[in-house]
Amino acid sequence: MAALSSRPKPPKRSVLVRRAQRVYALLLETYGEPVWRHPLPAIDELVSTILSQNTNDLNRDRAYSALRARFPTWTAVESAPVEDVIAAIRPAGLANQKGPRIQAVLRAIMAERGALDLAFLRDWPVVKARDWLTQFNGVGPKTASIVLLFSLGRPAFPVDTHVHRVTGRLGLRPDDLPADKCHAYFEALFAPETYATAHLNLIRHGREVCHARRPECGRCVLLRLCPYGRANKSNRL
DSSP states (O other), X not given: OOOOOOOOOOOOXXXXXXXXXXXXXXXXXXXXXXXOSSOOOHHHHHHHHHHHTTSOHHHHHHHHHHHHHHOSSHHHHHHSOHHHHHHHTGGGSOHHHHHHHHHHHHHHHXXXXXXXXXXXXXXXXXXXXXXXXXXXXXXXXXHHHHIIIIITOOOOOOOOHHHHHHHHHTTSSOTTOOGGGHHHHHHHHSOGGGHHHHXXXXXXXXXXXXXXXXXXXXXXXXXXXXXXHHHOGGGGO
């Protein structure tokens, strides 16, 4: 009877930590220290990140600017006719979904906290803070982690589709680990002081080199570390 085939054993944690450190260093050497756009207060970042879902940065920024120009405060957004909010954020796409969603999140925060202020999350453990934010419809782990990391200075690691794809090809995570379960996993793999830089440079690498289709493995600075790239010689052309 033929022996049953088995999957290769996953690398030891120490190996993955060293690989993550090397990935971080190579991307930093290649792209430099990335600069996050002008930091926003946490509520502003929350709304902006909801607007960013399923669109690009330009459309997000256009919609956010239009919303702020139309309504002077978030309380005004919360209490406005929903059709006015939808009209303001139309450049972001899916406005009929995002408008009611933004209003519902603002109303829920006001009802629970008595103010549209998320500064209290600075004093909470990251897991608790992320769980609290993700209780609201339309706020997933990525959105919550962006707010925590970039607005509140908390050690959270956001994972978007580019980060998920690149790290999967690099073998930095289990193949079957979905993006919404990766945040705590990468928080244990990367050093906290590298979270923002690693997140932003992985996104840039995914956009510019490690495309979903036809990745340009031949010019990838991570090729020697990448099982996917080494196995797919056709992508090196």
